[in-house]
Amino acid sequence: MAAQLLSNGVLHKRLPENYIRPESQRPKLNEVINDSNIPLIDLSLSDKSLLISQISYACHSYGFFQVVNHGIAKEDLEKVMEIAKEFFRLPKEDKMELYSDDPSKKIRLSTSFNVKKETVHNWRDYLRLHCYPLEEFLPHWPSKPTFFKDVVSTYCREVRELGFKLLGLISLSLGLEEEYIKKVLGEQEQHMAMNYYPPCPQPDLTYGLPAHTDPNALTILLQDQQVAGLQVLREEKWIAVNPVPNALVINIGDQIQALSNGRYKSVWHRAVVNTGNERLSVASFLCPCSTAIVGPPKKLIEDGATPIYRNFTYDEYYKKFWSRNLDQEHCLELFKTQY
């Protein structure tokens, strides 16, 4: 039976059986660290070498950071959040026109993660959109709510620019030329996931999204300004990433981990749910073009360092990623060299 969209409005008093994780896999919410946080970086900092050293530290020791003064207006962030909320409130008939559980579809509304493969579902609906080149995909995006295409396409353009700026800073922080990563990754694809996590009757038994790493190069996440839910693994402990006003959360994906020869980390993260409030997040993923060959630059291995991963194309990697369950071993493990 097809999984049901949670946003279609059935209220659950108890968590349905097929969302309940076995005891050993539950989120242990009382053990999460709430009062520590990931680095917060001000991108308007005029001291560029200080900025680069902050980026280097954040990418190496957290794999995650938040940015403020990132160049995207507060109003644009608010509009995207609002339109995402409106989207998930559309009538069932409108939403079901977009429903698909086929991960290869470029525009689709779905639920959980990979409903055809997984045995336990996650407390999430999501709209996944390919966003680049915009002119190619825009005509196929949802035409409701009315301003969806306008608002989301403006945001996509802004996020892409921010992503390139960050890739430049990341290149510099690795001692590479500013344009290095952008050149290697080719004409990058851009995908978006609008995640909707409704209130959940038993949040300690399930996830919005279980622990995973992002398979792409760089992720820019706009998270709900009111409701926390994102958590990041650091030194074997889960840390809550509490929302900071107007900040965007940045995380290193598997491709930058590979490209930096393991220096920068694509870390495990997850989204948990709660009883009282719905939560939304909008993730933008910059992805290498499918034929891009990912491997460490000469500069990072010239002092005799061993390449940790074999070279691969993004196409090969992405297929492998979607053929697995989300919470298996780090997908990069499968690409390690045999030394």
Ligand SMILES: O=C(O)CCC(=O)C(=O)O
């Ligand atoms: O909802 C969140 O905060 C996390 C979303 C996420 O990790 C993803 O979409 O890959």
Ligand SMILES: [Fe+2]
């Ligand atoms: Fe993620």
